Amino acid sequence: MERSSSVLVVGGTGYLGKRFVRASLTAGHRTYVLHRPEIGMDIDKAQMLLSHKKEGAILVHGSFGDHQSLVDAVRNADVVICPISGVHHRSHEILLQLKLVDAIKEAGNVKRFIPSEFGSDPLYNMQHCTNPAKVAFEDKMAVRKAIEEAGIPFTYILGNCTMGYFVSGLCQPGTLFPSRDSVCLHGDGNVKAIFVEEDDVAAYTIKCVDDPRTLNTTLVIRPPENTLSQREVVGMYIGKELKKTSISKEGLLASMRDQPLAIQVGMGHYDNVFHDGCLCLELENQHLEATELYPEIQYTRVQEYLKAFV
């Protein structure tokens, strides 16, 4: 067996990032976490860095405002994973990664870069998604272009709908807890989506870091038992029938107007998934599927996930 890789996680205090750090340590990789001075007085992030350190990670200083510090940081790593925030209502730092691409190019030692994706397919959605949600995909594509032009080996990972954001609210925007009484369906609620638990996104990602099959391609995480419509998700929630209302595509788009941009982007993703059915597409030939590649991972089922709320 080859020695394990050195992995640098950039964004390791974030919602997904903390899971990548843990998954990398669990897999036995030498794991570095970028310690950005920008965290300032955010004591939760500071203590999360310390907790990563306690678990065995190595903190390395570096700032997106200091090119040389990024170069020095990536010199430690065979693999750079950057699950930096690209969710507008938290923060959208996707284009910061262009600086990371520059640093990786200069350092020259990185065998694989896994940029911040972990959602639906930006290549498809930058063409088909409504404005302003489209910007999220355009930014991810700008990073892909920079990576490929720099000749950096990569893997793009499509995690589809993370359960925390989509299953917790029964696929309704604006809530992270399900009501026990009622739910509003998107149209007839029958459009299929794909749900992946956040720790599973991290587990599949870490599996692929030194897998030659996933080099320079796109890995899609499509757990077959989590390919479900909103109506099916609702049906798994509790043993009683919820009162159902419905919102049309037009109604959803109308409700977005006058909302802050960050909210519009988020609701645009809901439209994209639950009205347009952007996750119903067949896999493209060159895409690999994670649950087929790594059947040993016991992924979390939606039904199991929903038990947390009961």
Next chain:
Amino acid sequence: MERSSSVLVVGGTGYLGKRFVRASLTAGHRTYVLHRPEIGMDIDKAQMLLSHKKEGAILVHGSFGDHQSLVDAVRNADVVICPISGVHHRSHEILLQLKLVDAIKEAGNVKRFIPSEFGSDPLYNMQHCTNPAKVAFEDKMAVRKAIEEAGIPFTYILGNCTMGYFVSGLCQPGTLFPSRDSVCLHGDGNVKAIFVEEDDVAAYTIKCVDDPRTLNTTLVIRPPENTLSQREVVGMYIGKELKKTSISKEGLLASMRDQPLAIQVGMGHYDNVFHDGCLCLELENQHLEATELYPEIQYTRVQEYLKAFV
């Protein structure tokens, strides 16, 4: 042995609050956590609530904007602990507790209320502290007054300097990580302060919830081995001498001008502790000391805490 108490934690997703929930569960108390709709799309808080639930806590809905919901929530509990944020640079919600006092008064069942204190003595500091830091203490005193006028049984807990905010930055405002090279002392660095690790604040607090000795009085946490000057803290950090500079009281106060209010308040607390020596006071007669009352708790020493950074 009496049956254990029912404890409601208000602010259970916060920096201290999450530790109170865990400590209460560990002690075997029936533990309720207020689930406020105000958390909205804050997925970290939502998932922390779920993690409390998974550990055995019971989530109860309630909002400070809905008096009846607070009354219903506190009806579950013998003891209400409210470690809601009172740190200006995060949020300062101390006066929200006046609504909680109203609810506890109406419900009538609560045997003890432990409001958000956990710092230095507001009674002393509202008189001796500089503006604008003083507001933090005035607000805490306003809550004390409301509690006592409502005839609600209480315990006030003085946690002094929490290690995360004070030891992590070697007692320097504006940083949560120590430099390996240099430190700026407050004056000669010889004024004594008292440092308490955050989980220990929670452990002592939970110890006292059904201890009749601590009813209607003030519990001060003063771990004798953590009663140290800044110079002593710095000396415990690493095995080498740090380059030392110094800032005077006047210099600190001057550097506060033109800062946002939240920063001024925070720096005022540093002035209060490390220049004025507000923690050097003798215990007042009526105050109890936590490490004497509960010697079975093995509190964290500063020297031990600092190892996380090495």
